[in-house]
Amino acid sequence: MGASVAYAVVHDDPPRVFVADDIAVLQRVLALEVVARTDPMSLKTDERDELREALFEERWADSLSRWINLTDIAVDVYTHLPVYTDHHLPPDLLGAQLQFSRLFRD
Numbered sequence: 368m369g370a371s372v373a374y375a376v377v378h379d380d381p382p383r384v385f386v387a388d389d390i391a392v393l394q395r396v397l398a399l400e401v402v403a404r405t406d407p408m409s410l411k412t413d414e415r416d417e418l419r420e421a422l423f424e425e426r427w428a429d430s431l432s433r434w435i436n437l438t439d440i441a442v443d444v445y446t447h448l449p450v451y452t453d454h455h456l457p458p459d460l461l462g463a464q465l466q467f468s469r470l471f472r473d
Contacts, residue, residue, distance in 0.1 A: 369449070369450070369452075369454075369455075370449070370450040370452075371446075371447045371448055371449050371450060372386050372387065372388060372389075372448050372450055373386070373387050373388070373389055373390045373392070373393040373444070373445065373446045373447070373448070374386045374387070374393070374444075374445050374448060375393060375396075375397055375442055375443065375444045375445070376442070376443045377397075377401055377440060377441075377442050378440060378441040378442065378443070379440050383401075385397060385400060385401075389446075390444075390446045393444065393446075394427035394428060394431070395427055397427065397431050397442070397444075398422055398427045398430050398431065401431070401434065401442070402418060402421075402422060402430045402431055402434045403422060405418065405434065405438070410437065414433075414437055417433055418430055418433060418434060418437075421433060
């Protein structure tokens, strides 16, 4: 297929979507843009210290998992989402491709 992205949906109010070129970058984005932006006053001292330690030790997945448990905000993470380009769906061939799609099979 070619290029792909990893993305996450943080089910906050309003929901937030983060996109990166791979899961490793996405984990760092979530650590910086979601976990690290948590108001420390909203956490107990030991909870805050746990999150800080996970971040300082670069345990990105651990920090996010702990953050989800503490905040009760769901995060869906998806990897290898294909990126479609004009090369994959040329307008002049779309009609031919459609006639072989499931909807047109009787």
